[in-house]
Amino acid sequence: MDLIRDLFNPTDVQNILSVPTSMSGGFDTPYWMGESHGFYTVKSGYRIAAGCRDRGGVRVWAGVWDFDILPKVPCNPLCVFCGVEPETMVHLFANCPFAKACWREVDLGWRLGDVASIEEWVEEMWDELPRTMIEMVVVVCWALWEARNNRVWNMHAVDSKSLVMHANIYVNNWRVARQQNIVSR
Numbered sequence: 001m002d003l004i005r006d007l008f009n010p011t012d013v014q015n016i017l018s019v020p021t022s023m024s025g026g027f028d029t030p031y032w033m034g035e036s037h038g039f040y041t042v043k044s045g046y047r048i049a050a051g052c053r054d055r056g057g058v059r060v061w062a063g064v065w066d067f068d069i070l071p072k073v074p075c076n077p078l079c080v081f082c083g084v085e086p087e088t089m090v091h092l093f094a095n096c097p098f099a100k101a102c103w104r105e106v107d108l109g110w111r112l113g114d115v116a117s118i119e120e121w122v123e124e125m126w127d128e129l130p131r132t133m134i135e136m137v138v139v140v141c142w143a144l145w146e147a148r149n150n151r152v153w154n155m156h157a158v159d160s161k162s163l164v165m166h167a168n169i170y171v172n173n174w175r176v177a178r179q180q181n182i183v184s185r
């Protein structure tokens, strides 16, 4: 009881203490209030989030965002890999020297010059590469994004060789799973 009073405000303490407890005992289990079956669904989550927004939830979250204790995305507009160019999509995935080093590891047979836009880059790959290679491109892009986030959030750096090696393992495992019909096509 003291613990509850210590942790929550008076209104919440009253609400918590008014919850009837089971007379027969039993284990506690998590229950999602948004669905009658008690399991979380994206639909109900969205519905509740939209309801919060209508009741001024945005203001509350804007306030939370202002707290100094929460980690935030650093407002560094430069690419975390090279630290030279602005972090745009086309730079991060195609033009950055780190991205190029990764593509060289993949050994794709197309030119590694600078591309003007991400659309042009994707279109060119789509036209020229076989489907198996496009699968690899998608996974390497995803790995680049993950590597970027790991640098930003965990100060963890990965080299191009390991990034592509992990992407290769992922693609191979996925292909095996697909062949075994675990993953539907």
Ligand SMILES: [Zn+2]
Pocket (backbone or CB within 6 Å): 079, 080, 081, 082, 083, 084, 085, 091, 092, 096, 097, 098
């Ligand atoms: Zn860069």
